Amino acid sequence: xxxxxxxxxxxxxxxxxxxxxxxxxxxxxxxxxxxxxxxxxxxxxxxxxxxxxxxxxxxxxxxxxxxxxxxxxxxxxxxxxxxxxxxxxxxxxxxxxxxxxxxxxxxxxxxxxxxxxxxxxxxxxxxxxxxxxxxxxxxxx
Amino acid sequence: xxxxxxxxxxxxxxxxxxxxxxxxxxxxxxxxxxxxxxxxxxxxxxxxxxxxxxxxxxxxxxxxxxxxxxxxxxxxxxxxxxxxxxxxxxxxxxxxxxxxxxxxxxxxxxxxxxxxxxxxxxxxxxxxxxxxxxxxxxxxxxxxxxxxxxxxxxxxxxxxxxxxxxxxxxxxxxxxxxxxxxxxxxxxxxxxxxxxxxxxxxxxxxxxxxxxxxxxxxxxxxxxxxxxxxxxxxxxxxxxxxxxxxxxxxxxxxxxxxxxxxxxxxxxxxxxxxxxxxxxxxxxxxxxxxxxxxxxxxxxxxxxxxxxxxxxxxxxxxxxxxxxxxxxxxxxxxxxxxxxxxxxxxxxxxxxxxxxxxxxxxxxxxxxxxxxxxxxxxxxxxxxxxxxxxxxxxxxxxxxxxxxxxxxxxxxxxxxxxxxxxxxxxxxxxxxxxxxxxxxxxxxxxxxxxxxxxxxxxxxxxxxxxxxxxxxxxxxxxxxxxxxxxxxxxxxxxxxxxxxxxxxxxxxxxxxxxxxxxxxxxxxxxxxxxxxxxxxxxxxxxxxxxxxxxxxxxxxxxxxxxxxxxxxxxxxxxxxxxxxxxxxxxxxxxxxxxxxxxxxxxxxxxxxxxxxxxxxxxxxxxxxxxxxxxxxxxxxxxxxxxxxx
Numbered sequence: 001x002x003x004x005x006x007x008x009x010x011x012x013x014x015x016x017x018x019x020x021x022x023x024x025x026x027x028x029x030x031x032x033x034x035x036x037x038x039x040x041x042x043x044x045x046x047x048x049x050x051x052x053x054x055x056x057x058x059x060x061x062x063x064x065x066x067x068x069x070x071x072x073x074x075x076x077x078x079x080x081x082x083x084x085x086x087x088x089x090x091x092x093x094x095x096x097x098x099x100x101x102x103x104x105x106x107x108x109x110x111x112x113x114x115x116x117x118x119x120x121x122x123x124x125x126x127x128x129x130x131x132x133x134x135x136x137x138x139x140x141x
Numbered sequence: 142x143x144x145x146x147x148x149x150x151x152x153x154x155x156x157x158x159x160x161x162x163x164x165x166x167x168x169x170x171x172x173x174x175x176x177x178x179x180x181x182x183x184x185x186x187x188x189x190x191x192x193x194x195x196x197x198x199x200x201x202x203x204x205x206x207x208x209x210x211x212x213x214x215x216x217x218x219x220x221x222x223x224x225x226x227x228x229x230x231x232x233x234x235x236x237x238x239x240x241x242x243x244x245x246x247x248x249x250x251x252x253x254x255x256x257x258x259x260x261x262x263x264x265x266x267x268x269x270x271x272x273x274x275x276x277x278x279x280x281x282x283x284x285x286x287x288x289x290x291x292x293x294x295x296x297x298x299x300x301x302x303x304x305x306x307x308x309x310x311x312x313x314x315x316x317x318x319x320x321x322x323x324x325x326x327x328x329x330x331x332x333x334x335x336x337x338x339x340x341x342x343x344x345x346x347x348x349x350x351x352x353x354x355x356x357x358x359x360x361x362x363x364x365x366x367x368x369x370x371x372x373x374x375x376x377x378x379x380x381x382x383x384x385x386x387x388x389x390x391x392x393x394x395x396x397x398x399x400x401x402x403x404x405x406x407x408x409x410x411x412x413x414x415x416x417x418x419x420x421x422x423x424x425x426x427x428x429x430x431x432x433x434x435x436x437x438x439x440x441x442x443x444x445x446x447x448x449x450x451x452x453x454x455x456x457x458x459x460x461x462x463x464x465x466x467x468x469x470x471x472x473x474x475x476x477x478x479x480x481x482x483x484x485x486x487x488x489x490x491x492x493x494x495x496x497x498x499x500x501x502x503x504x505x506x507x508x509x510x511x512x513x514x515x516x517x518x519x520x521x522x523x524x525x526x527x528x529x530x531x532x533x534x535x536x537x538x539x540x541x542x543x544x545x546x547x548x549x550x551x552x553x554x555x556x557x558x559x560x561x562x563x564x565x566x567x568x569x570x571x572x573x574x575x576x577x578x579x580x581x582x583x584x585x586x587x588x589x590x591x592x593x594x595x596x597x598x599x600x601x602x603x604x605x606x607x608x609x610x611x612x613x614x615x616x617x618x619x620x621x622x623x624x625x626x627x628x629x630x631x632x633x634x635x636x637x638x639x640x641x642x643x644x645x646x647x648x649x650x651x652x653x654x655x656x657x658x659x660x661x662x663x664x665x666x667x668x669x670x671x672x673x674x675x676x677x678x679x680x681x682x683x684x685x686x687x688x689x690x691x692x693x694x695x696x697x698x699x700x701x702x703x704x705x706x707x708x709x710x711x712x713x714x715x716x717x718x719x720x721x722x723x724x725x726x727x728x729x730x731x732x733x734x735x736x737x738x739x740x741x742x743x744x745x746x747x748x749x750x751x752x753x754x755x756x757x758x759x760x761x762x763x764x765x766x767x768x769x770x771x772x773x774x775x776x777x778x779x780x781x782x783x784x785x786x
Contacts, residue, residue, distance in 0.1 A: 039168060073212060077212070081168040
């Protein structure tokens, strides 16, 4: 029953997360019942730190593009871990701007990325709440 | 199924595979851990490369495979990859979100057995056991191939650079042939994985260096490259005989110089390049539980590592010819003494070892036998492991090298100053162990079998790697091409020295290690057999006695009484059939040759690095391949008459 719940919940996240997220779900088992949530929590903790670094780097002038690129590379690796599609796309844009030395582009892409990042977080929180509700419901019935 | 693993957990291989995951991203670390656990592997995670190395070193044989991210803050993933490969010989898989071809290529170049793109799927991780298995099988094959036959690593490669690949392929094929019986039962080899800890590796490198120092004493070493450096009229000629045939070189030179102008030219020195083999290393390391195979495979990896470093430091190396490695002349060498016929008296009999900056160029003064007409030129020759850097090691500083007593071709034997000293120089470029530094040193190590000479522009031959040790032996120079010096006279010379590699050739037997192509005719001149300093060549496994020529009477005669000979009788001229390439280089305008004339030149001790530092630039700036000279090589018409006063 919960599984079915799970599958329909994915609809919540459609477009925001990709195949990787499903992989994570599949990894979840009795040994690690909260695996996905743990991973997501880890992700958000780490990615917030990275975003902060990028923020700071973007405030410097002139921009150190190679450093920015580095940070973004890390961030991309991170966001790929949970399959955050939209966030990932913004990362790619950002790196393109970096390579082109386009400060404006970097700035605006970064803002966009932060937005996506925040949006996804909310969705995931909702997702997990629903999951927990699902479990509770199941056991209480 | 038996799978060669030693621990009990391996019964259900690949289950229980011990994986070490290194990634600075905590999210990925967690995911990978979970994925690998799902594959029934034993997982250890680590977010710092340093910690990973510590873990690997601390727990010898504690892991089967390592998975590492490429971009890590504390250490480059590729570097970790290299270290693990060298020290622990474990398969390493690289991971990255960046899948660019260049990156992947770099990974493979550094030795990664696989390169995964993030996001990594579980099915990709499921199959990583194949890398472990593959390695096991190859190790088994290696053992099999080593156990029975001769030590391949010690083989003299009588091949030019291009051929060494062939040799390796051949060897691989041999290895594969052993495959069948081992394939199904890799555990039969009972190979214990050796974890090459820092200490062990240090011992290894020490041993390798030590061999460089001692090599001339060691029988069984193959001298497969011989470089004769002759200085004549301010032109230095380097004759490289890949086969290591001193006589060949000498003959070549003398003949050629004859053609030049009938002048007397003394071979400046003969450089023997020795080779380091696993057995020797093993002996020196003195680690009881270590097997030859362990050393051999580690050696191979080390070479690869060095070659990688070399490539990274690949310089322009546009110069042709022998060039001294850059690194070599930083510190003043001990004393670089060129013994010339005249000035070495003080160095009589003393085998002076001259340390050379980092490269440990040892110059040894071989006794002070003075024989008329024996001119010893010392050519220091630094092995250049890397192709581009030819080593002309301690070539005497021009000013100082006035010693070309070698040059003193005009001296008749009789007139030779009595103070001719023989010096044999051993140039061993110390192999520094730092993995990260000393590229040139390592490069030398890398090239063990092939002498490397960078040929000048006109030359089409590919550079031959130079073995890492080069011993320079002074050749008794012939006062002139004239075979004046009789053997007996030489014999009079006291025991020249203890160095076997001294360029003393007992007359009688010419051992040619490898034939020289075009000079077949030339050397068909056979005279009495001259025995080439056996000790010098003792390592030459394929020495064949061949050319006997009267020429040798002149000076090729060595006095080494104590020399043993590993001479394989063979036909003289046959040996001279082309095998290796004799490359003739003419060094023109080399600073150091300026002062080398045909007069007595005094060699003085070099107590500073001046020599060294000057040489390289001299050497390679000036070194040009003179095609003209090469033509001279084809002298079918040379006959012995030329060599007779």
